Amino acid sequence: MVTIQQIEDTMTPYQILDVEGNVVGSVPKLSTEQFLQLYRAMYLGRVFSNKIIALQRQGRATTFGSLLGQEASAVGLAAPMQAQDWLTTSYREIASLIVRGVPLTTLIYSFRGFTPVFPKETRCLPVQIVIATQMLHAVGLGMAAKIAGDNAVAVGVCGDGATSEGDFNEALNFAGVFQAPVVLVVQNNGWAISVPRRLQSAAPTFAARGPGFGVPSVLVDGNDVLAVYDVMQQALARARSGHGPTLIETLTYRLGAHTTADDPTRYRDAAEVEAWKAKDPIVRFKRFLIQRGLWSEEQDQQLIAVVEEEINEAANIALNMPPPAPDSFFDYLTDSPTPRLLEQRAELRRFAQQDQ
Amino acid sequence: MQEFRLPDLGEGMHEAEIRRWLVKPGDSVKLDQPMLEVETDKAVVEIPAPVSGRVAEIKVPEGKVAQLGEVLVTFENGATASSSPSASVSVQRGVQSDVAAVSASSAGSNGSGGSATATRPRVLAAPAVRKRAFELGIDLAQVPASHPSGRVTMDDLEKFAQQAKAAPTQSVQAAQAVPAVMPVQTNGTGAAPAPTKPPEAGAQEERQALTGLRRRIAERMERSWRTIPHAVAFDELDGSALVALRQQLKPVAEQRGVRLTYMPLLVKLLIPVLKEYPIFNASFDEEQRAIIYKRVYHIGIAVDAPEGLLVPVIRDADRLSIIEIAQRMEHLIAGAQKRSLTIPEVTGSTFTLNNIGGFGGSSGVPIINYPEAAILAVGRLQEKAVVVNGSIVVRSIMPLTLSFDHRLIDGGAAGRFLARFKALAEHPQQLMLDMI
Amino acid sequence: MQMTMIEALNQALALELERDKRVVIFGEDIGANGGVFRVTEGLQRKFGVQRVFDTPLAESGIIGTSVGMAVYGLRPIAEIQFAGFLFVCMNQLLSQATRIRFRSGGAYTCPLVVRAPYGGGVRTPELHSDSVEGLFLQSPGFKIIIPSNPYDAKGLLASAVADPEPVLFLENIKLYRSFRQEVPEDYYTIPIGKAKVVQEGRDVTVMAYGAMVPVALEAAKKAQQEAGTSVEVIDLRTVWPLDEETIVNSVTKTGRAVIVHEAPKAGGVGAEVTAIINEKCLFSLLQPVARVTGYDTPYPVPGQEDYYVPNVPRVLDAIRRVMEP
Secondary structure: OOOOOOOOOOOOOEOOEOOOOOEOOOOOOOOHHHHHHHHHHHHHHHHHHHHHHHHHHOOOOOOOOOOOOOHHHHHHHHOOOOOOOEEEOOOOOHHHHHHHOOOHHHHHHHHOOOOOOOOHHHOEOOOOOOOOHHHHHHHHHHHHHHHHOOOOOEEEEEEOHHHHOHHHHHHHHHHHHHOOOEEEEEEEOOEEOOEEHHHHOOOOOOOOHHHHOOOOEEEEEOOOHHHHHHHHHHHHHHHHOOOOOEEEEEEOOOOOOOOOOOOHHHOOOHHHHHHHHOOOHHHHHHHHHHHOOOOOHHHHHHHHHHHHHHHHHHHHHHHHOOOOOOOOHHHHHOOOOOHHHHHHHHHHHHHHHHHO | OEEEEOOOOOOOOOEEEEEEEOOOOOOEEOOOOEEEEEEEOOEEEEEEOOEEEEEEEEOOOOOOEEEOOOEEEEEOOOOEEOOOHHHOOOOOOOOOOOHHHHHHHOEOEOOHHHHHHOOOOOOOEOHHHHHHHHHHOOOHHHOOOOOOOOOEOHHHHHHHHHHHHHOOOOHHHHOOOOOOOOOOOOOOOOOOOOOOOOOOOOOOOOOOOOOHHHHHHHHHHHHHHHHOOEEEEEEEEEOHHHHHHHHHHHHHHHHOOOOOOHHHHHHHHHHHHHHHOHHHHEEEEOOOOEEEEOOOOOEEEOEEEOOEEEOOEEOOHHHOOHHHHHHHHHHHHHHHHHOOOOHHHHOOOOEEEEEOOOOOOOOOOOOOOOOOOEEEEEOOOEEEEEEEOOEEEEEEEEEEEEEEEOOOOOHHHHHHHHHHHHHHHHOHHHHHHHOO | OEEOHHHHHHHHHHHHHHHOOOEEEEEOOOOOOOOOOOOOOOHHHHHOOOOEEEOOOOHHHHHHHHHHHHHHOOEEEEEOOOHHHHHHHHHHHHHHHOOHHHHOOOOOOOOOEEEEEEOOOOOOOOOOOOOOHHHHHOOOOOEEEOOOOHHHHHHHHHHHHHOOOOEEEEEEHHHHOOOOEEOOOOOOOOOOOOOEEEEOOOOEEEEEOOOHHHHHHHHHHHHHHHHOOOEEEEEOOEEEOOOHHHHHHHHHHHOOEEEEEEEEOOOOHHHHHHHHHHHHHHHHOOOOOEEEEEOOOOOOOHHHHHHOOOOHHHHHHHHHHHOOO
């Protein structure tokens, strides 16, 4: 009689700073400036996310998915990337895009409801709405880098919900088969709109999914920016040195709503939210920095002012940028329009002019 | 079973209308016995039986159009043929029998016989309009279009139908341009033949399919008007010299059995002018975009026949004397009246002369006889008050109207042509200078 | 009772769950959350988690498993969160759900209803507003219903559930809450495949569906006011199969036709309507059939969508054009 076994998952999340900010692991060797950059980036991400929500409530921005609570995860995964690396994200990794160099004005412009153009040197693909598709794109980018013999690594980021999509699983499989230089990051924030983590998968962790595809994986405390940074750095080095893909699951929490069109009080406990607020990634890191003598409350106040100023200035610019021509989207389709498309474009212009 | 198919009767014909069957199913026919009459390009051609035998079935009835090669009639088994049907040559009433030879002699004429059957440009109209036109039996090409694109609308069609119903015999007045007509002895109005069916009691309209000569005229007028950008130049000539000349020559001609009208004189006067201004004796090859200058002078004379306008042709008018021209004209006019003219007699003209003087107005604007370059209409010789050397005198004035193809001829040339013709007509004795 | 389309649909689903124990409803966020548009509000609470349940985030998974459920004998009503995400499960839809009957020689059927919101003018992110019905015309097997009002929505959803074959039920987001209408509280059906002449007229036929029906009616009113044009407005309601009889009767009468839809022009429902008019009543036409549609580009960003979705001026312009003599 054969024993049908369930492999118990014994993964514990990798952590360097505990919730209080005390060092419980090996702190990566970063300069003071690098530490502070991490902090500023998380802070900027949070304030920026709140700003977009405010604009949306004012009727000046479209639907937006809050980053609140996930700053360490987003910043930590992007910070160790190199200039030649590629990043594909969903719609909740805005802080990662900022770290990679996408201008604030570009992002705010896009939330006005227009098509943004990310600078090509950032090597960030446009924000992906269709869940999990970006994971296959990341694997493809990695496969191409390998074929071309380049030193680039691709990073694909998705949420816990995305792991249920076929594309996610196919991405893992391809990554494994082709030993693609890719890091696949699952930001497990506990919720896929209203569907909780436990209904999304029967697997004990998402990190546990990797070995099933032959992809080494790691579980990390997503609210510990140093842990995320450290893990990411190692995964990138692995990929860059020809050792193939890594699956990283960051444990974090979506403190805000799914999007500005969602009301999470309908489907989750206030108590749960409070519990996770106590694990705030920014608070924890600030404590660490102060303990290390790298930061002070006074500097913190100054930073708040600086960040707000920076964001408001960017908002001012972006909100006053002229809107694109009504028919500009025809340009996004093709460089060589058919006569039929030209006719349609002319028709649109005719009616747009009538409006004015 | 033996079939007889419509043969090629010459001049690039594609189809012919069955004018009259001279036999019916069950009849026994002898080889070469006259079997049917067909009409192609204004010439009526009689086709003799290709075999001796019994007629089985008439395939194409009278009034219908048959295509080249289409089966016209079948004969029962046992019919004997002396040669294959397609080799039988149509015997034409009257003059020559060798169509090919005539074709050769009229080489240089640009297949004007084919134009009636050439593809017409399609009239633009919505499906509902087409359907209605079909129901009314109206050819959309006849309906004037109000829309700038030339598209015929339902309104246009209904209006036209109303008008056609109101004035069926005044097609000449109702049309946009006055067709060139010459009333000779008869009072033919050139109207379409009367409808074959009496209208139903209380019917709102009559339908009458366009057939025969009328249809052919319509096709040619349409082709000419649509293709050739017409411009018109007007002039008048002092006919005193012509009147005097005719008076002197008329009795002499009658002694020789020829009735002399002004027309032969005008034809003769025309020739030197055509030689001097060869563009008027030319035509335009639309496809090749080239002008074809004719080296022959075949003058078309418009005749008002009972069934409609015919233009018999005086061939090689430059080689005929006035009296020969007059003789030819008599023959042609009589033949036109009787519909007995042959294909060569009604095709191949290089320039057309149109006497509209007897019509009822004093002058008119003719439509060019496609594919020629110009047409000259002479109006009624009338006594008018004119100014000569500062004084008002009475002269016999003949109006001239020259319609010309403005692609080939400009106003200046037209003016000069008319001036030369006028000068000659006013001083006809100048002809003697070049007389051989 | 006065209801919005959401309320009417919610009631229709509740009635289905009551009438037939085989009916199950599932999709992303439809259980506890009642659906992102609240169409399934309260149903899980009332009928339990066995019959009304949330699924993992996987469209192909949703449709694939529903094919299995339907073959087994359940009557699944699957929700795809937005019609643009139907792309993710095209394989299960078009090579499986619509072919199981074909493939099994009639032994198995797939009485599946797929519900999905669509439609523009509501400032949604990418792929939330796309109209996709045209794609399904080329892969026969789905009936496609697109109601324009609460009353029709309820009756047509009932007919969709009763239908033994797969039905795609597309719900226009803009119309979800835009107006209330008197809707009977009990069960009733409206036949699939029957269009509705919403307004009779003599001069021109304007056909539309979904959110374009109010647009067509508004344009018709303006045409009447400015030129005395008598416009016949037809709400197609079912875009596949099309109600050819109603279309042909109307166009034969008027001789002029306009078809309006949000979906792109190429290969859309408008193209099929035009072809039918060509085949069945061409000789009644006084002007070419006009199509007022989205352009042949992907659905644009919120900041530009107003120029893309057909509006009253564009429909009115088309009416004027086809009214030319």
